[in-house]
Amino acid sequence: MEIYRVDARPIDVNEALMAIQDPAAGGQAVFLGTVRNEFEGRPSDGLFYEAYAPLAEKEMARIGAEIRAEFGCLHVAMIHRVGELSVGEVAVVVAVSTAHRAEAFLASKAGIDRIKSRAPIWKKERWADGSAVWHHDPTAK
Amino acid sequence: MEIYRVDARPIDVNEALMAIQDPAAGGQAVFLGTVRNEFEGRPSDGLFYEAYAPLAEKEMARIGAEIRAEFGCLHVAMIHRVGELSVGEVAVVVAVSTAHRAEAFLASKAGIDRIKSRAPIWKKERWADGSAVWHHDPTAK
Amino acid sequence: MAKVTVLFFSYAADRMNGRQTAYEVSEGTTVARFFDEHLKGKLGESMNGLMFSINEEWAGPEVTLHDGDQLAVIPPVSGG
Amino acid sequence: MAKVTVLFFSYAADRMNGRQTAYEVSEGTTVARFFDEHLKGKLGESMNGLMFSINEEWAGPEVTLHDGDQLAVIPPVSGG
Numbered sequence: 001m002e003i004y005r006v007d008a009r010p011i012d013v014n015e016a017l018m019a020i021q022d023p024a025a026g027g028q029a030v031f032l033g034t035v036r037n038e039f040e041g042r043p044s045d046g047l048f049y050e051a052y053a054p055l056a057e058k059e060m061a062r063i064g065a066e067i068r069a070e071f072g073c074l075h076v077a078m079i080h081r082v083g084e085l086s087v088g089e090v091a092v093v094v095a096v097s098t099a100h101r102a103e104a105f106l107a108s109k110a111g112i113d114r115i116k117s118r119a120p121i122w123k124k125e126r127w128a129d130g131s132a133v134w135h136h137d138p139t140a141k
Numbered sequence: 142m143e144i145y146r147v148d149a150r151p152i153d154v155n156e157a158l159m160a161i162q163d164p165a166a167g168g169q170a171v172f173l174g175t176v177r178n179e180f181e182g183r184p185s186d187g188l189f190y191e192a193y194a195p196l197a198e199k200e201m202a203r204i205g206a207e208i209r210a211e212f213g214c215l216h217v218a219m220i221h222r223v224g225e226l227s228v229g230e231v232a233v234v235v236a237v238s239t240a241h242r243a244e245a246f247l248a249s250k251a252g253i254d255r256i257k258s259r260a261p262i263w264k265k266e267r268w269a270d271g272s273a274v275w276h277h278d279p280t281a282k
Numbered sequence: 283m284a285k286v287t288v289l290f291f292s293y294a295a296d297r298m299n300g301r302q303t304a305y306e307v308s309e310g311t312t313v314a315r316f317f318d319e320h321l322k323g324k325l326g327e328s329m330n331g332l333m334f335s336i337n338e339e340w341a342g343p344e345v346t347l348h349d350g351d352q353l354a355v356i357p358p359v360s361g362g
Numbered sequence: 363m364a365k366v367t368v369l370f371f372s373y374a375a376d377r378m379n380g381r382q383t384a385y386e387v388s389e390g391t392t393v394a395r396f397f398d399e400h401l402k403g404k405l406g407e408s409m410n411g412l413m414f415s416i417n418e419e420w421a422g423p424e425v426t427l428h429d430g431d432q433l434a435v436i437p438p439v440s441g442g
Contacts, residue, residue: 013158017173023228028173029249031242033362037164049361050291052354054338056361080361087164092362101172101442105250108170112242112362120335120354121361122292135360137293138327174442190441191371193434195418197441221441233442242362253442261415261434262441263372276440278373279407 003077004060006053006121016077016095025074027101029108033092035085043128049082049091052120056080063114071107073098078111080121091123144218145201147194147262157218157236166215168242170249174233176226184269190223190232193261197221204255212248214239219252221262232264284309284349286316292357294332297325307347314343321355331358364389364429366396372437374412377405387427394423401435411438 001019013032020028035047064076077095085091094111098104115121124134133140142160154173161169176188205217218236226232235252239245256262265275274281283306290298298321307316313334322328333356334341347353363386370378378401387396393414402408413436414421427433 014155017154021175021229023178025175025229026177028175029246030171030173031245032158032169032171033242034162034166034169034238036167036240051361052289052291052335052356055335055340055354055356058338088162088166097175099177101174101250101253104172105170105246109242109246116359116362118359119361120291120333120356120359122357123360124292134293134296134357136358138331140293192441193369193371193415193436196415196420196434196436199418257439257442259439260441261371261413261436261439263437264440265372275373275376275437277438279411281373 001075001077002061002064003079004057004064005079006051006056006082007079008081008083011079011081011090011093013090013093016079016093019077020075020095020097022074022097024099025097026099027104028095028097029104030093030095031108031112032090033112035087035089035091037087039125044087045126045128046084046086047091048084048124048126048132049080050122050124051080051082056119056121059119060115063111063118066114067096067107067110070110071098071103073107076111078115080115080119142216142218143205144220145198145205146220147192147197147223148220149222149224152220152222152231152234154231154234157220157234160218161216161236161238163215163238165240166238167240168245169236169238170245171234171236172249172253173231174253176228176230176232178228180266185228186267186269187225187227188232189225189265189267189273190221191263191265192221192223197260197262200260201256204252204259207255208237208248208251211251212239212244214248217252219256221256221260283307284311284347284351286347287352289352289354291355294325294355294357311347312343313341313345313347313353316347316353317343332356363387364391364427364431366427367432369432369434371435374405374435374437391427392423393421393425393427393433396427396433397423412436
Protein backbone atom coordinates (compact mmCIF):
# COMPACT_ATOMS: atom_id res chain seq x y z
CA MET A 1 0.00 0.00 0.00
CA GLU A 2 1.09 3.56 -0.59
CA ILE A 3 0.29 6.71 1.40
CA TYR A 4 1.28 10.21 0.27
CA ARG A 5 -0.63 12.71 2.32
CA VAL A 6 -0.60 16.17 3.81
CA ASP A 7 -2.77 16.13 6.90
CA ALA A 8 -3.84 18.58 9.59
CA ARG A 9 -4.62 15.76 12.01
CA PRO A 10 -1.99 14.30 14.34
CA ILE A 11 0.06 11.63 12.58
CA ASP A 12 -0.78 8.06 13.53
CA VAL A 13 2.43 6.09 13.12
CA ASN A 14 0.47 2.84 13.25
CA GLU A 15 -1.34 3.81 10.06
CA ALA A 16 2.01 4.05 8.30
CA LEU A 17 3.16 0.75 9.82
CA MET A 18 0.01 -1.00 8.64
CA ALA A 19 0.46 0.38 5.14
CA ILE A 20 3.95 -1.06 4.70
CA GLN A 21 3.19 -4.58 5.99
CA ASP A 22 4.24 -7.27 3.52
CA PRO A 23 4.97 -10.99 3.88
CA ALA A 24 8.06 -10.51 1.69
CA ALA A 25 9.46 -7.71 3.88
CA GLY A 26 12.41 -8.46 6.13
CA GLY A 27 13.05 -4.84 7.06
CA GLN A 28 10.97 -1.80 7.77
CA ALA A 29 12.53 1.59 8.40
CA VAL A 30 10.44 4.38 9.81
CA PHE A 31 11.66 7.95 10.12
CA LEU A 32 9.77 10.41 12.29
CA GLY A 33 10.58 14.09 12.16
CA THR A 34 9.66 15.61 15.51
CA VAL A 35 9.36 19.19 16.71
CA ARG A 36 12.37 20.28 18.76
CA ASN A 37 12.51 22.70 21.66
CA GLU A 38 15.29 24.72 20.05
CA PHE A 39 16.77 25.59 16.69
CA GLU A 40 20.43 26.47 16.32
CA GLY A 41 20.62 27.05 20.06
CA ARG A 42 17.60 29.35 20.33
CA PRO A 43 14.67 28.10 22.45
CA SER A 44 11.48 27.37 20.54
CA ASP A 45 7.89 26.67 21.54
CA GLY A 46 7.03 24.80 18.36
CA LEU A 47 6.43 25.06 14.64
CA PHE A 48 3.66 26.06 12.28
CA TYR A 49 3.67 24.06 9.04
CA GLU A 50 2.02 25.19 5.82
CA ALA A 51 1.84 23.16 2.59
CA TYR A 52 0.68 23.58 -0.95
CA ALA A 53 -1.08 20.29 -0.39
CA PRO A 54 -2.00 19.15 -3.92
CA LEU A 55 1.50 19.71 -5.27
CA ALA A 56 3.16 18.46 -2.07
CA GLU A 57 1.25 15.19 -2.30
CA LYS A 58 2.17 14.82 -5.98
CA GLU A 59 5.81 15.46 -5.20
CA MET A 60 5.77 12.98 -2.33
CA ALA A 61 4.25 10.38 -4.65
CA ARG A 62 7.04 11.04 -7.16
CA ILE A 63 9.66 10.65 -4.45
CA GLY A 64 7.92 7.44 -3.42
CA ALA A 65 8.13 6.10 -6.97
CA GLU A 66 11.82 7.03 -7.09
CA ILE A 67 12.74 5.23 -3.90
CA ARG A 68 10.67 2.20 -4.86
CA ALA A 69 12.67 1.98 -8.09
CA GLU A 70 16.06 2.83 -6.56
CA PHE A 71 15.90 0.72 -3.42
CA GLY A 72 13.29 -1.91 -4.24
CA CYS A 73 10.76 -0.76 -1.67
CA LEU A 74 7.74 -3.01 -1.34
CA HIS A 75 5.65 -0.20 0.19
CA VAL A 76 6.10 3.47 1.00
CA ALA A 77 4.07 5.65 3.36
CA MET A 78 4.69 9.39 3.71
CA ILE A 79 2.53 11.70 5.78
CA HIS A 80 3.36 15.33 6.50
CA ARG A 81 1.50 17.24 9.15
CA VAL A 82 0.39 20.88 8.76
CA GLY A 83 -0.85 23.45 11.25
CA GLU A 84 0.39 24.39 14.71
CA LEU A 85 2.62 21.75 16.27
CA SER A 86 3.96 21.62 19.80
CA VAL A 87 7.39 20.41 20.86
CA GLY A 88 7.57 16.60 20.63
CA GLU A 89 4.82 16.23 18.02
CA VAL A 90 5.47 14.27 14.83
CA ALA A 91 5.74 16.55 11.80
CA VAL A 92 6.48 13.91 9.19
CA VAL A 93 6.69 10.15 8.87
CA VAL A 94 8.48 8.23 6.10
CA ALA A 95 7.99 4.48 6.39
CA VAL A 96 9.25 1.88 3.94
CA SER A 97 9.44 -1.89 3.77
CA THR A 98 12.06 -3.82 1.81
CA ALA A 99 13.21 -7.42 1.54
CA HIS A 100 16.52 -6.65 3.29
CA ARG A 101 17.41 -4.12 5.93
CA ALA A 102 20.18 -2.10 4.28
CA GLU A 103 17.82 -0.88 1.56
CA ALA A 104 15.18 0.08 4.12
CA PHE A 105 17.53 2.58 5.77
CA LEU A 106 18.69 4.02 2.46
CA ALA A 107 15.14 4.38 1.14
CA SER A 108 13.77 6.01 4.27
CA LYS A 109 16.68 8.44 4.39
CA ALA A 110 16.36 9.32 0.70
CA GLY A 111 12.62 9.78 1.24
CA ILE A 112 12.92 12.34 4.02
CA ASP A 113 15.90 14.09 2.39
CA ARG A 114 13.93 14.56 -0.83
CA ILE A 115 10.75 15.65 0.93
CA LYS A 116 12.77 18.29 2.73
CA SER A 117 14.38 19.57 -0.43
CA ARG A 118 11.47 19.31 -2.87
CA ALA A 119 7.99 19.17 -1.32
CA PRO A 120 6.26 22.58 -1.21
CA ILE A 121 5.97 22.71 2.57
CA TRP A 122 7.15 25.49 4.88
CA LYS A 123 7.74 25.86 8.59
CA LYS A 124 7.50 28.88 10.82
CA GLU A 125 9.39 28.81 14.08
CA ARG A 126 7.56 30.04 17.17
CA TRP A 127 10.47 31.28 19.22
CA ALA A 128 10.13 31.06 22.97
CA ASP A 129 10.55 34.85 23.16
CA GLY A 130 7.20 35.28 21.40
CA SER A 131 8.39 36.16 17.89
CA ALA A 132 7.73 33.89 14.92
CA VAL A 133 9.60 33.65 11.62
CA TRP A 134 9.43 31.51 8.52
CA HIS A 135 12.46 29.34 7.87
CA HIS A 136 14.36 30.46 4.74
CA ASP A 137 12.81 33.92 4.86
CA PRO A 138 15.65 35.98 3.36
CA THR A 139 14.85 38.87 5.72
CA ALA A 140 14.38 36.72 8.86
CA LYS A 141 16.48 37.20 11.95
CA MET B 142 14.55 6.27 28.47
CA GLU B 143 16.33 3.07 27.54
CA ILE B 144 14.90 -0.36 26.75
CA TYR B 145 17.06 -3.45 26.20
CA ARG B 146 14.84 -6.48 26.37
CA VAL B 147 14.33 -10.01 25.13
CA ASP B 148 10.64 -10.75 25.21
CA ALA B 149 8.34 -13.65 24.34
CA ARG B 150 5.36 -11.31 23.95
CA PRO B 151 4.56 -9.62 20.64
CA ILE B 152 6.55 -6.42 20.21
CA ASP B 153 4.59 -3.23 20.76
CA VAL B 154 6.23 -0.61 18.55
CA ASN B 155 4.45 2.14 20.46
CA GLU B 156 6.30 1.19 23.62
CA ALA B 157 9.57 1.82 21.80
CA LEU B 158 8.27 5.10 20.35
CA MET B 159 7.22 6.31 23.80
CA ALA B 160 10.62 5.42 25.23
CA ILE B 161 12.55 7.57 22.75
CA GLN B 162 10.38 10.71 23.03
CA ASP B 163 12.44 13.80 23.84
CA PRO B 164 11.78 17.53 23.45
CA ALA B 165 15.31 17.92 22.05
CA ALA B 166 14.78 15.24 19.38
CA GLY B 167 14.37 16.33 15.77
CA GLY B 168 14.65 12.84 14.34
CA GLN B 169 13.57 9.37 15.34
CA ALA B 170 14.57 6.32 13.34
CA VAL B 171 12.86 3.03 13.97
CA PHE B 172 13.97 -0.22 12.40
CA LEU B 173 11.66 -3.24 12.47
CA GLY B 174 12.94 -6.65 11.50
CA THR B 175 10.00 -8.67 10.24
CA VAL B 176 9.56 -12.34 9.43
CA ARG B 177 9.70 -13.05 5.69
CA ASN B 178 7.88 -15.69 3.70
CA GLU B 179 11.09 -16.93 2.10
CA PHE B 180 14.82 -17.11 2.67
CA GLU B 181 17.23 -17.22 -0.26
CA GLY B 182 14.35 -18.12 -2.53
CA ARG B 183 13.00 -21.02 -0.45
CA PRO B 184 9.44 -20.61 0.91
CA SER B 185 9.19 -20.31 4.69
CA ASP B 186 6.31 -20.46 7.17
CA GLY B 187 8.11 -18.48 9.85
CA LEU B 188 10.91 -18.43 12.38
CA PHE B 189 11.60 -19.72 15.87
CA TYR B 190 13.87 -17.43 17.88
CA GLU B 191 15.86 -18.51 20.91
CA ALA B 192 18.03 -16.22 23.05
CA TYR B 193 20.41 -16.47 25.95
CA ALA B 194 18.36 -13.67 27.45
CA PRO B 195 20.55 -12.36 30.30
CA LEU B 196 23.63 -12.07 28.09
CA ALA B 197 21.63 -10.85 25.08
CA GLU B 198 20.16 -8.02 27.14
CA LYS B 199 23.60 -7.08 28.47
CA GLU B 200 25.02 -7.07 24.96
CA MET B 201 22.13 -4.96 23.66
CA ALA B 202 22.72 -2.49 26.48
CA ARG B 203 26.40 -2.31 25.51
CA ILE B 204 25.46 -1.69 21.89
CA GLY B 205 23.05 0.98 23.08
CA ALA B 206 25.82 2.70 25.04
CA GLU B 207 28.06 2.55 21.96
CA ILE B 208 25.55 4.15 19.61
CA ARG B 209 24.65 6.79 22.17
CA ALA B 210 28.32 7.75 22.34
CA GLU B 211 29.03 7.43 18.62
CA PHE B 212 25.92 9.12 17.23
CA GLY B 213 24.70 11.24 20.12
CA CYS B 214 21.45 9.34 20.64
CA LEU B 215 19.13 10.88 23.18
CA HIS B 216 17.35 7.56 23.74
CA VAL B 217 17.64 3.99 22.53
CA ALA B 218 15.06 1.21 22.65
CA MET B 219 15.85 -2.34 21.55
CA ILE B 220 13.46 -5.25 21.94
CA HIS B 221 14.05 -8.70 20.47
CA ARG B 222 11.26 -11.23 20.34
CA VAL B 223 11.73 -14.93 21.06
CA GLY B 224 9.52 -17.96 20.44
CA GLU B 225 7.51 -19.00 17.40
CA LEU B 226 6.89 -16.14 14.96
CA SER B 227 4.67 -16.12 11.91
CA VAL B 228 5.36 -14.38 8.61
CA GLY B 229 4.88 -10.63 9.01
CA GLU B 230 5.50 -10.51 12.75
CA VAL B 231 8.08 -8.14 14.20
CA ALA B 232 11.17 -9.99 15.43
CA VAL B 233 13.18 -6.97 16.54
CA VAL B 234 12.81 -3.23 16.95
CA VAL B 235 15.64 -0.71 17.22
CA ALA B 236 14.40 2.81 17.88
CA VAL B 237 16.57 5.87 18.48
CA SER B 238 16.05 9.59 18.83
CA THR B 239 18.66 12.20 17.95
CA ALA B 240 18.77 15.96 17.56
CA HIS B 241 19.23 15.68 13.79
CA ARG B 242 18.03 13.12 11.32
CA ALA B 243 21.27 11.88 9.73
CA GLU B 244 22.52 10.51 13.05
CA ALA B 245 19.20 8.78 13.69
CA PHE B 246 19.59 6.64 10.58
CA LEU B 247 23.24 5.82 11.30
CA ALA B 248 22.51 4.91 14.92
CA SER B 249 19.52 2.72 14.13
CA LYS B 250 21.45 0.91 11.41
CA ALA B 251 24.49 0.39 13.63
CA GLY B 252 22.16 -0.85 16.36
CA ILE B 253 20.55 -3.59 14.29
CA ASP B 254 23.82 -4.53 12.56
CA ARG B 255 25.54 -5.04 15.91
CA ILE B 256 22.61 -6.93 17.45
CA LYS B 257 22.73 -9.30 14.51
CA SER B 258 26.45 -9.88 14.80
CA ARG B 259 26.88 -9.94 18.59
CA ALA B 260 23.72 -10.67 20.60
CA PRO B 261 23.38 -14.36 21.59
CA ILE B 262 20.14 -14.96 19.71
CA TRP B 263 19.41 -17.67 17.16
CA LYS B 264 16.75 -18.31 14.58
CA LYS B 265 15.40 -21.54 13.21
CA GLU B 266 13.69 -21.44 9.84
CA ARG B 267 10.41 -23.33 9.52
CA TRP B 268 10.52 -24.20 5.83
CA ALA B 269 7.19 -24.45 4.05
CA ASP B 270 8.02 -28.09 3.20
CA GLY B 271 7.79 -28.97 6.90
CA SER B 272 11.48 -29.22 7.76
CA ALA B 273 13.12 -26.82 10.20
CA VAL B 274 16.78 -25.86 10.52
CA TRP B 275 18.82 -23.48 12.62
CA HIS B 276 20.54 -20.69 10.71
CA HIS B 277 24.34 -21.07 10.77
CA ASP B 278 24.11 -24.76 11.61
CA PRO B 279 27.24 -26.06 9.88
CA THR B 280 25.44 -29.27 8.91
CA ALA B 281 22.18 -27.60 7.78
CA LYS B 282 20.85 -27.96 4.29
CA MET C 283 -7.13 39.53 -20.95
CA ALA C 284 -6.58 36.36 -18.92
CA LYS C 285 -7.80 35.93 -15.37
CA VAL C 286 -5.19 34.26 -13.20
CA THR C 287 -5.43 33.20 -9.57
CA VAL C 288 -2.13 33.46 -7.72
CA LEU C 289 -1.30 31.56 -4.54
CA PHE C 290 1.30 32.67 -2.01
CA PHE C 291 2.90 30.71 0.81
CA SER C 292 5.23 31.17 3.74
CA TYR C 293 6.89 34.58 3.96
CA ALA C 294 5.65 35.45 0.46
CA ALA C 295 2.06 35.33 1.75
CA ASP C 296 3.02 37.69 4.56
CA ARG C 297 4.51 40.18 2.11
CA MET C 298 1.61 39.95 -0.31
CA ASN C 299 -0.85 40.31 2.58
CA GLY C 300 -2.74 37.20 1.60
CA ARG C 301 -2.52 33.64 0.38
CA GLN C 302 -4.62 34.09 -2.78
CA THR C 303 -5.12 37.01 -5.18
CA ALA C 304 -6.84 37.35 -8.57
CA TYR C 305 -5.03 39.18 -11.38
CA GLU C 306 -5.88 40.14 -14.94
CA VAL C 307 -2.97 39.82 -17.32
CA SER C 308 -2.60 40.45 -21.05
CA GLU C 309 -2.67 37.47 -23.37
CA GLY C 310 0.77 35.98 -23.86
CA THR C 311 2.11 37.03 -20.48
CA THR C 312 4.75 34.63 -19.16
CA VAL C 313 5.33 33.79 -15.53
CA ALA C 314 8.55 35.82 -15.64
CA ARG C 315 6.84 38.89 -17.03
CA PHE C 316 3.97 38.58 -14.58
CA PHE C 317 6.46 38.32 -11.74
CA ASP C 318 8.34 41.42 -12.83
CA GLU C 319 5.19 43.46 -13.32
CA HIS C 320 3.12 42.41 -10.32
CA LEU C 321 5.16 40.67 -7.66
CA LYS C 322 8.78 41.73 -7.68
CA GLY C 323 8.22 45.04 -5.90
CA LYS C 324 6.03 43.75 -3.12
CA LEU C 325 8.05 40.58 -2.57
CA GLY C 326 11.27 42.55 -2.56
CA GLU C 327 13.33 39.77 -4.08
CA SER C 328 14.29 38.48 -7.49
CA MET C 329 12.82 35.39 -9.12
CA ASN C 330 16.05 33.43 -8.62
CA GLY C 331 15.19 31.88 -5.29
CA LEU C 332 11.58 31.10 -6.15
CA MET C 333 9.83 28.32 -8.00
CA PHE C 334 6.42 28.32 -9.66
CA SER C 335 3.63 25.97 -10.42
CA ILE C 336 0.66 26.32 -12.75
CA ASN C 337 -2.47 24.29 -12.07
CA GLU C 338 -0.74 22.21 -9.42
CA GLU C 339 2.27 21.28 -11.54
CA TRP C 340 5.76 22.75 -11.64
CA ALA C 341 6.23 25.39 -14.35
CA GLY C 342 9.25 27.41 -15.44
CA PRO C 343 9.30 31.21 -15.71
CA GLU C 344 9.08 30.97 -19.52
CA VAL C 345 5.61 29.39 -19.46
CA THR C 346 2.69 31.51 -20.72
CA LEU C 347 -0.28 32.15 -18.45
CA HIS C 348 -3.75 31.34 -19.73
CA ASP C 349 -7.24 32.35 -18.67
CA GLY C 350 -8.30 30.41 -15.59
CA ASP C 351 -4.77 29.39 -14.63
CA GLN C 352 -3.81 28.99 -11.01
CA LEU C 353 -0.27 30.18 -10.49
CA ALA C 354 1.55 29.34 -7.26
CA VAL C 355 4.64 31.18 -6.04
CA ILE C 356 6.84 28.69 -4.19
CA PRO C 357 9.45 30.14 -1.84
CA PRO C 358 12.39 27.95 -0.77
CA VAL C 359 10.82 24.95 0.95
CA SER C 360 11.48 24.03 4.57
CA GLY C 361 9.30 21.03 5.31
CA GLY C 362 10.27 17.99 7.31
CA MET D 363 35.88 -31.53 41.82
CA ALA D 364 33.90 -28.54 40.57
CA LYS D 365 30.23 -28.73 39.65
CA VAL D 366 29.49 -26.80 36.48
CA THR D 367 26.16 -26.17 34.74
CA VAL D 368 26.44 -25.95 30.98
CA LEU D 369 23.88 -24.27 28.72
CA PHE D 370 23.41 -25.11 25.05
CA PHE D 371 21.55 -23.18 22.37
CA SER D 372 20.48 -23.49 18.76
CA TYR D 373 21.85 -26.51 16.91
CA ALA D 374 24.23 -27.21 19.80
CA ALA D 375 21.24 -27.93 22.05
CA ASP D 376 19.91 -30.37 19.43
CA ARG D 377 23.20 -32.25 19.31
CA MET D 378 23.62 -32.33 23.08
CA ASN D 379 20.01 -33.51 23.46
CA GLY D 380 19.20 -30.74 25.90
CA ARG D 381 19.61 -27.09 26.79
CA GLN D 382 21.19 -27.60 30.21
CA THR D 383 23.47 -30.29 31.64
CA ALA D 384 25.41 -30.62 34.92
CA TYR D 385 29.05 -31.75 34.81
CA GLU D 386 31.71 -32.48 37.38
CA VAL D 387 35.17 -31.38 36.35
CA SER D 388 38.56 -31.52 38.08
CA GLU D 389 39.86 -28.38 39.75
CA GLY D 390 41.78 -26.17 37.34
CA THR D 391 39.92 -27.28 34.21
CA THR D 392 39.76 -24.56 31.56
CA VAL D 393 36.90 -24.00 29.13
CA ALA D 394 39.10 -25.33 26.34
CA ARG D 395 39.95 -28.52 28.18
CA PHE D 396 36.33 -29.02 29.21
CA PHE D 397 35.28 -28.57 25.60
CA ASP D 398 37.80 -31.12 24.35
CA GLU D 399 36.92 -33.68 27.00
CA HIS D 400 33.13 -33.38 27.14
CA LEU D 401 31.67 -31.54 24.15
CA LYS D 402 33.83 -31.86 21.06
CA GLY D 403 32.73 -35.38 20.18
CA LYS D 404 29.02 -34.86 20.58
CA LEU D 405 29.00 -31.42 18.95
CA GLY D 406 31.09 -32.69 16.08
CA GLU D 407 32.89 -29.43 15.55
CA SER D 408 35.95 -27.62 16.79
CA MET D 409 35.90 -24.73 19.21
CA ASN D 410 36.84 -22.23 16.50
CA GLY D 411 33.32 -21.24 15.52
CA LEU D 412 31.96 -21.10 19.05
CA MET D 413 32.00 -18.53 21.82
CA PHE D 414 31.56 -19.06 25.55
CA SER D 415 30.24 -17.24 28.55
CA ILE D 416 30.67 -17.92 32.24
CA ASN D 417 28.05 -16.65 34.66
CA GLU D 418 26.36 -14.54 32.00
CA GLU D 419 29.51 -12.81 30.80
CA TRP D 420 31.74 -13.53 27.80
CA ALA D 421 34.72 -15.74 28.64
CA GLY D 422 37.62 -17.01 26.53
CA PRO D 423 38.66 -20.69 26.27
CA GLU D 424 41.61 -20.08 28.59
CA VAL D 425 39.41 -19.24 31.59
CA THR D 426 39.32 -21.76 34.45
CA LEU D 427 36.01 -23.21 35.58
CA HIS D 428 35.06 -22.98 39.24
CA ASP D 429 32.55 -24.79 41.41
CA GLY D 430 29.06 -23.42 40.75
CA ASP D 431 29.92 -21.79 37.43
CA GLN D 432 27.37 -21.59 34.67
CA LEU D 433 29.06 -22.07 31.31
CA ALA D 434 27.18 -21.25 28.11
CA VAL D 435 28.19 -22.56 24.69
CA ILE D 436 27.37 -19.89 22.12
CA PRO D 437 27.10 -21.03 18.50
CA PRO D 438 27.34 -18.42 15.71
CA VAL D 439 24.50 -15.97 16.39
CA SER D 440 21.68 -15.34 13.92
CA GLY D 441 19.30 -12.91 15.60
CA GLY D 442 17.56 -9.96 13.99
